[in-house]
Amino acid sequence: MSLRLVKGRPGIGDQVEGIALVASDNFSARYDLDRINGVFSRRSHALYGQSYVGRILVLNAAKGGVATAWMLREMQARQLGPSALLLNFANPILAQGAAFAGLPLIDRFEADITSVLKSGDRVRVSPCTGEVLVLDRDAAQP
């Protein structure tokens, strides 16, 4: 099996490894998540009902309001957050939230990151260089 490297723009936060949870939907912490139970709570979201806790969360674009900028840190503090965020397009709110929370974030990849990665892939996220390395396909059930 070959390792695959995907390049995005240099991001925010430290290097981390984990299991990907992937959908082509968009993302807002306030709009989409039940942050008490750590699951997606918007019925129309592709990941509805799924836990994002400890996952490398891979989605299309930042949507919605400004609350995510505060919320990511609270989620990390209660150990109920994702371990990294990979998006095709972040917005300032996600960048501000990642900086405040110390949550790894990369965006603007050379290819659609929600197509390149599949839920269950084990990946290494390196914000300093903007690189994501696929270590193992289907390493775990999402």
Added chain:
Amino acid sequence: MLRLDDHEQAMLAGVEGRARQWAMQQLIQVGRFFDAKDLVKVSQVHLMADTEALGEEGIRFLEGIAAYPEAERRVRVPTVTDPRGADFAAYRRIRQKEEFVALEKRAADALRSLGILMTDTCINYQTILPPVKGEHLAFGDTGSTIYANSVLGARTNFEGGPSALSAALTGRVPRYGFHLDEHRRGTTRFAVEARLADYSDWGALGAVIGRRMRSYFEVPVVEGIASAPTSDQIKHFGAALASYGSTPLFHMVGVTPEAGRLSDVIDDRAPAISITDADLAAYRTSLTPVDDTLHVVVFAAPQLSLIELQQLGTLLDGRTVHPSVSLIATTSPEIKSAADRLDITRKIDGAGGILLQGVCFYQMHAREIGEANGWRRLMSNSAKLVNILGGYNYETVLGSMEACVESAVAGRIVA
């Protein structure tokens, strides 16, 4: 490469205390992420810091800043607040838990000690200090940002809480995005053919365009608006567009200040996407409930202006909200005082409605108050509110202000 002047270097080095040092570190991380070349001074900050978003961790963080010596913690530019999580005078009427109110008090105490003005409003551009064209700002609510950028021609990105706080402590933000001329050009044309009557139509238009936005940097250009909308109409349009699209700027040709003519903001040979009555109807249909059950009617998001409150008061005057339904409206403390003085609050109260001040429905622990009151089916004339509450276990319905009032009185959804 992000350049800093001598004063900024000193703040980053901690010469002016740890709060300003932390703030500079935040600004620099975000500035580098978006390739900012330097920082730009801002003249006003609008800070979103409701306790639901802050959480215990965020409140502890604010209390940490508040514990620094006064010279190190005072904000450097006028800073006003977005709606809070509880109306201290009325929270029992909607069965908010005391623990949330206690969190709210802690956060407010911390913010006040930084010299922040507790205006508790998302319509600061209507009620506190309307920005001026070209003014650089750090606005922290999507609705206030899109209004300031689009309707008033001021310049700001979405500055979420930590970032707006950093701007308040340093008087600066990274210069990227909508501070720069090149990002303020239009990218996508929309030709509006739909008829727009009440606020919910303007919100529906914002929702339909917002759903087509693919990234933060896409700027819609709206054509076909024959006569200038009111401040409240364009407020509902912008709030819905920003909510559905995460969009901070639009141009409306012949209406907004940077778009006198189409060619001022976009290549006029670009194809335009038509928005018709059918598009707005399809959006409304996507929100059609399975039956006419109704639990709560909410007028909020954005908070109501004095004019909207007058309209609501007139519709409710002499009527009675059905005992099985709650009716809630939210506004700013300043407008609530005016409504009290001008005999508007009495009409809303007299019909059994609840007028809250300094809060917005989705920013006051909407999930928990829904459970405490048995609210599941919610009707509003705000497309923004309808969008947000989909993630909070509510089934939401959009209707005109008149339809919302008639439904509240009937105790069931009436068209």
